[in-house]
Amino acid sequence: MKYIHFIINPISGNGKHNLSRTVLDKYFSEKEFKIAVDYSNHKHHAIKLTNNAVAKNPDYIVACGGDGTINEVASCLVNTKIKLGIIPIGSGNGLASNLKIPKLLEEATQVIRNGKTQFIDIGKVNEHYFFSNMGIGIDALIIKKYDNYKRRTLSAYIKASLEASLKFKPIKSILSFNNQIINSNAFMLFISNSNEMGYGMSLTPNASLVDGKLNLVLIPKISVINQIKLGLHVVSKKAEVFKMAQHSLIENIAIELPEKIFVDIQLDGEYHNLKTNKIEVSVIKNGLEIVS
Numbered sequence: 001m002k003y004i005h006f007i008i009n010p011i012s013g014n015g016k017h018n019l020s021r022t023v024l025d026k027y028f029s030e031k032e033f034k035i036a037v038d039y040s041n042h043k044h045h046a047i048k049l050t051n052n053a054v055a056k057n058p059d060y061i062v063a064c065g066g067d068g069t070i071n072e073v074a075s076c077l078v079n080t081k082i083k084l085g086i087i088p089i090g091s092g093n094g095l096a097s098n099l100k101i102p103k104l105l106e107e108a109t110q111v112i113r114n115g116k117t118q119f120i121d122i123g124k125v126n127e128h129y130f131f132s133n134m135g136i137g138i139d140a141l142i143i144k145k146y147d148n149y150k151r152r153t154l155s156a157y158i159k160a161s162l163e164a165s166l167k168f169k170p171i172k173s174i175l176s177f178n179n180q181i182i183n184s185n186a187f188m189l190f191i192s193n194s195n196e197m198g199y200g201m202s203l204t205p206n207a208s209l210v211d212g213k214l215n216l217v218l219i220p221k222i223s224v225i226n227q228i229k230l231g232l233h234v235v236s237k238k239a240e241v242f243k244m245a246q247h248s249l250i251e252n253i254a255i256e257l258p259e260k261i262f263v264d265i266q267l268d269g270e271y272h273n274l275k276t277n278k279i280e281v282s283v284i285k286n287g288l289e290i291v292s
């Protein structure tokens with residue numbers, strides 16, 4: 001009998017979902033499955049819940065939420081034999097979309113009942129993991145501002161992007177990757193494992209979760225007109241034709257921000273302030289087994 005532990009974020013996707021133990025009982029019969037269900041009560045609570053669940057050694061732990069919840073749950077599964085499942089009830093759902101995990105509950109639970117798995121790469125930033133993408137620069141400021149909005153919607157994200165672009169000052173950065181050192185006044189430094197950021201938008205439509213590489217997008221200081229052009233390219237998933245962006249495939253990169261003491265980053269769409277100005281990012285090939 002398969003033992004599945006579900007971690008539900010009640011506020012994912014603005015709390016519009018009705019996912020609960022009662023609903024899950026309908027899809028996972030007692031005859032076939034042993035299930036346990038926990039609900040996160042606050043930011044980072046899913047980490048504690050997942051670590052407690054890992055100690056009970058289930059076959060699968062299922063993150064029920066968006067990319068932020070997936071990050072908290074999946075980070076605890078690295079270096080374990082426990083497989084990650086996803087029920088995408090978030091707002092953006094970038095990773096689930098890349099994995100083609102359906103949003104319809106009946107179909108998403110079917111994927112978990114089938115139990116077919118694959119290994120995907122993961123990204124590491126200093127001691128943190130990311131599964132979809134991370135960013136420094138304007139990207140981190142957008143997420144910081146997006147966090148202040150009560151509702152997590154595409155229009156809130158667009159408003160946060162406009163506010164951030166008015167306020168953001170490019171960051172002096174020294175980047176060491178692929179045997180080169182680049183000094184840049186960076187507007188955006190975006191590193192993605194996945195081909196989607198959420199809401200169907202992408203800066204890296206050709207990225208692969210299984211190629212053993214991360215896709216780096218470096219955009220130097222650009223004019224407001226070019227920022228608007230970039231936004232339109234991201235929404236239409238054509239960012240790779242934006243001429244001012246430098247795209248590279250990397251396995252690791254060292255980033256130093258000489259004029260900063262601490263650095264703001266976004267990790268899978270959540271804001272973090274790292275207490276350092278030196279960042280090491282690397283890929284861990286096949287780092288996570290995931291039901292899809």
Ligand SMILES: Nc1ncnc2c1ncn2[C@@H]1O[C@H](COP(=O)(O)OP(=O)(O)OP(=O)(O)O)[C@@H](O)[C@H]1O
Nearest residue numbers: 013040041043044065066067068069090091092093
């Ligand atoms: N009960 C709770 N109250 C407030 N915040 C919570 C609660 N439980 C979890 N969180 C936090 O909610 C945040 C958002 O979660 P999540 O990413 O799943 O949803 P989303 O933002 O709607 O989806 P996406 O990231 O795909 O856009 C995470 O930072 C998580 O730590």
